Amino acid sequence: MDWDGVIRGNRAKRLEIPDVILFEYRLFEDERGFFAELWKRGEYLAAGLPYDFVQVNLSYSRPYVVRGLHHQLKPSEQGKLVTVVRGRVFDVAVDIRRGSPWYGRYVAVELRPGLALWIPPGFAHGFQALEETLFLYLVTKEYDPQRDKCAKWDDPEIGIKWPAPDKAILSQKDRGCPPLAQAENNFEYPL
Template sequence: MNVTETKLKGCFILEPQIYSDSRGYFMETFNLEKFTEKIGYKPNFVQDNLSVSTYGVIRGLHQQLPPFAQSKLVYVLEGKVLDVAVDVRRGSHTFGQFISIELSSENNKQLFIPKGFLHGFSVLSERVIFAYKCEGFYHKESEFGINPLDKTLNIDWKIKKGKEVISEKDKQAISFNELNPVSL
């Protein structure tokens, strides 16, 4: 497994080793020992989630507030997304900065997003099956979000104008400028 730390400390791109032959391929999607050795952090993943979406869907930007904050390891089983992580860690020198990376069933890349980051993705293929390993259980009351089309962050989701599909909850989320980092 190749691991690359992004410009956002603690946020890593993982590229699992793929073993291919005439039958297809095999890859390990997660190995706790290898992950801990490469990243230097031993997660306690307790919940796995799948979402299925179609082209133009933008999910995010979400996180859960402490003490229910979650780290996530995300990857695509089918299709392609633009995955985005935004640093909202209080006191971080990269506060308000984000990374975006294409994750697909072709490149098999994964993204580890630690606690303290907003997360979202846009669907670039006709359909996507997106997988999340979560450290911490879903806790509705601590869920928090920023509007994915926020003008301050100005994220290019790579979706044609007018083709964005966004939930009402995400459309009504606050702007980045309304964020109070003291409460994070």
């Protein structure tokens, strides 16, 4: 992978939808293991992430679990910096900003420890665990159950190429999400 830049040792790459950024953390390794700075406000603000995080979430997923595609409506829209603490996931960001040149398109990366993905407001997010996984979310606004919305994880209009769709394990909520065209959404491009 070609990296666009470096933020204090952490490499950064804008993906096919340039508002979504993949980071590779600089790991300080020795015989004990490693240490990494997951978030350093000044450096990431300078890199174009003009957000602070107000909530940190951790999920555990068994292999093949799919979580998503989730988003929160304005004024509770969330930006997310997501990373894997243990395991691997196929991580997806779908542009849901009406009028965006990328509306309804997605980008996907395989996340493992040492990589993080910035998903700005105006995107639906989801992942499929490829093995037992601990997944960490740093979010820019608190969870708001009244504005918590979703789009169908396997919507053919989006066309996500999930690694194991036939083995997907979903919550009742995620099984009932509407297609993107019918999902509640109040995002316009640009935000």
